[in-house]
Amino acid sequence: MPNSETQQTDTLIVGAGQAGLALSYWLSRAGVEHVLLDRRPELGGAWQDRWDGFYLNTPNFSIDLPGMPYDGPEPEGFMPRDEVVTLFRHYAQAIGAPVRSGADVTRISPANGGFGVETSEGTWRARKVVLATGAYQVPKVPPLAAAIPGRIFQLHSHEYRNPGQLPDGEVLIVGTAQSGGQIAEELHSAGRQVHLAVSSCPEAPRRYRGHDILHWILNLGIHGPEYGLNAFRTEQLPSPAARFACNPLLSGTDGGHAIHLRDLGRQGMRLHGHLDGVDDGELVFTDDFPERLVSVEAGFGQRLQPLFDAYISAAGISAPPAEPARVDDWLPASSPRLNLASENITTVLWATGYKLDLGIVDIPVLDEWDYPRHSRGVTEYPGLFAVGLPWLSGHYSSILGGVGLDAEYLAGKIGEPPY
Known part of the structure; x- marks a missing residue:
């Protein structure tokens, strides 16, 4: 049953895949209260949607999640799908990410100087919102x-x-x-x-x-x-x-x-x-x-x-x-x-x-490709951010070896004094 009471947090991260979790790591270190909402019942992001015989195309050495870089025996190897999913579940647990699973976000709109976020599990109010929904949406x-x-x-x-x-x-x-x-x-x-x-x-x-x-x-x-x-x-x-x-x-x-x-x-x-x-x-x-x-x-x-x-x-x-x-x-x-x-x-x-689908964003901040207008993840609309999208700041922005760099930068921006 959806929660009938409006829940609140300082920063709401929409999506608990690699980008959302990397940002959670940095926000926790900065002492920023936050919650991650993920529509899936279990963690593992879009990697769960890949076929049975899928392997990462990026080598293990490039798996560089903040606080947990790859340190296994096969840095030049390539990880199969199920190991990737397990990796992210372990990472979320290791960093203590405050994830609410099974919460499908349906609308993000301005509300009282912050944001109202409607989900399948009830409504949230947040001072800041981060779009971490990934590149593999539709x-x-x-x-x-x-x-x-x-x-x-x-x-x-x-x-x-x-x-x-x-x-x-x-x-x-x-x-x-x-x-x-x-x-x-x-x-x-x-x-x-x-x-x-x-x-x-x-x-x-x-x-x-x-x-x-x-x-x-x-x-x-x-x-x-x-x-x-x-x-x-x-x-x-x-x-x-x-x-x-x-x-x-x-x-x-x-x-x-x-x-x-x-x-x-x-x-x-x-x-x-x-x-x-x-x-x-x-x-x-x-x-x-x-x-x-x-x-x-x-x-x-x-x-x-x-x-x-x-x-x-x-x-x-x-x-x-x-x-x-x-x-x-x-x-x-x-x-x-x-x-x-x-x-x-x-x-x-x-x-x-x-293709991207950010139709949940009821704010005029998306371009003709449904991509938020931004400067290194800081969108034109105060308090709204994005992380993990293709070419957010560079070629590496949406891959495991680079998403943590953008997440660290955004955590600094999110932790700045209120607008």
Whole structure:
């Protein structure tokens, strides 16, 4: 039963995933009274929504929760889903996070110089509110999904659990970011014929110049500005839409590895261009497949590699020389049209990412992408903050290796005297 009495606290954190818990750690150290509300009945955040065989794409060494950095025996390993969930439950207990589970927030609005927060468990009043709802909120499925015949089983990667969940027949995966690549490999290993609609997400090596690629991403993002290298800072993004660009095509399974689309084709997966439409039972793909492959393969060398090399040089780091760029001109057969019935495609799996949904915020502070207008998490509306969103202050803002930095900064702002 919902609590009929209005409850109060100084600071209310909406969401008890990695960002909310990291902020709770710093607020506790600053002596700020606070409560975390989480809609799930148990802690573990959005990691609980991943499929059975999911592994983190980021190595264990990058798990750097405030007060509890990774200190296990496999810093270069990759953690499976259930271990990640257990990690967060242990972390919440270790830091004494004041979490109220099963409290689904439905509205946040101004009230008496602070905020009124309506939830499935009653109403709260708080002087300050922090949005820590994460980046994986609403599965994004393109409108053309409605044109696919009803006999085809459709699901988003958010709903995928294992190969046995899908009906017999061939599977089309739309999207080749990290989830699409990992699920494609899992289905192929289970003996399923997989088709891939290739997106624009770049390929990248799992390791570069002696370290996992995440080592360089984190160090460049955190320490790059010390050497005048600010490419991984939010202010350097070419446009606000770039906050939602896909990450390099990498996997944490089998000890971690890079995924190369041409290799998937050699293994027997069928590759296609971007899914462009549906026409009388046929899928229509763009006819730019060869050029798309070249663009995907060139992404690392054009953007990330020069930045890493510049950082290594500027910081005076002794690192092995870069390996020669991979050269591969093998081209699988590809058709711009695919008949669902004749190819026995019975499943379309949308690995098309997520979109933000902050419709609970009844305050005019969101932009056209539903992203709060802010300066490093301090929104335009006094007393309202955000943490854990993509590119909040830099590339690292929504990943385990960097979310604590933004949380520490925000805790200082939240602990300042009242407005």
